[in-house]
Amino acid sequence: MAEYKRPTTEAEFEKNFKQKKPLMNDTEAYYESSRCLFCYDAPCIQACPTSIDIPLFIKQIHTDNVTGASKTIFDANWLGNACGIVCPTGVLCEGACVYNHQDVPPIQIGRLQNYATNKTIDAGKEIFTVGVSNGKKIAIVGAGPAGLACASEARTLGYEVDIFEAKEKPSGLTVYGIAPYKITNEEVLKEVDYLQSQLGFNIIYNSPIDTPKRIKELEATYDAIFLGVGLGKTATLHLEGENKKGVVGAVEFIEELRMKHHKLKVPAKVVVIGGGNTAMDAASEAARMGARKTVLAYRNSRENMGAYGFEYDLAISAGVDSLFHVTPIAIVGNGSVEGVKFAKTEIVDGKLQTNMNNTFIVRCDMVIKATGQAKQGHFYDLISDLKLDAKTRIEINDEFQTSNPKYFAGGDAINGGAEVVNAAYDGKMAARGIHNWLTK
Structure with missing residues (x-):
């Protein structure tokens, strides 16, 4: 489990937020692209929402036609570079790779995609053609x-x-x-x-x-x-004390972090409310910004979270603790956040119910609401x-x-x-x- 010190410089921030999918070098791309089996039914293409011809661009990379690979990618997806990095490839193209059925790691399609498009962008290759003006x-x-x-x-x-x-x-x-x-x-x-x-x-x-x-x-x-x-913006929870100082929406928290980097100050104890991918990001970010204790609280079980499993694992590996079957009923404190009062939840006749006879308070200095956007x-x-x-x-x-x-x-x-x-x-x-x- 990682422990992160509060970053005080841009270099420290970059160290704490080291890229999950670092850019491949030429050798890595060559050998990774050589692994493709060029399946006749290409399940990776079927799993891609933009239907990129993945076997084709992988073959183009392997034959040193990186510009052609980029053209194949951008022809299907105008944000091919960003998607190569941020796509949940493990549940899309890479999740569909046939190697998964053989106990062999799937081809790193996202990183290969990022490799090709990144090289083309950095070289300033002109691969797009503007249509003849139609006056509209x-x-x-x-x-x-x-x-x-x-x-x-x-x-x-x-x-x-x-x-x-x-x-x-x-x-x-x-x-x-x-x-x-x-x-x-x-x-x-x-x-x-x-x-x-x-x-x-x-x-x-x-x-x-x-x-x-x-x-x-x-x-x-x-x-x-x-x-x-x-x-x-982040949707309101209609909780008592929700307007106290130190209560922020996850969307707003992540935006401020992306803009300020190490200049954003995160307090020692943070509670993140929610069970989606945004909640996982916010919790992991709070930990990486030096919070001594970050608690992720969700009203249902881990199995019923909306977040991908790998996103939850990433948060836990950053040092985040988790509480399941709890629902917030109030945010306590005198003007500023001092804690969150939770009630236990339980499944009764197949429905989630709150047990108001079983309540407790988790002390914190900041509450991040990751419960959806309006x-x-x-x-x-x-x-x-x-x-x-x-x-x-x-x-x-x-x-x-x-x-x-x-x-x-x-x-x-x-x-x-x-x-x-x-x-x-x-x-x-x-x-x-x-x-x-x-x-x-």
């Missing part, structure tokens, strides 16, 4: 993975594209919401720069679309609008005739078109929260949907 313009709300993929695909189809981003950096979750031991800010931003320099889409930063007037301006100026707004309902209300489902997700048809025909949507706005690779697929397909609608 598309507005994209949100420069996250879905928005960037939509913009890139739309440019190859000849559209002018403006992305309106509320924050000061692009790539949404990838730069603001993923643990820094998975991907660095530099890695994310250089891929966006690479795409933008060749494809020429425009990103307008610090430009939230948050009023009816702004919506009307977009509708009057653009031929189609893509909504790639993602999710909002949907962007307030934003959706600005758009006329936009249908939402019961979970405040935008409803779309097979072309990613919403009930308001001028609007298309993808990413977390339609699925309620999935992987970066899913958003990349949605954005690309939505651009094709827009093209079909505007040219039919």
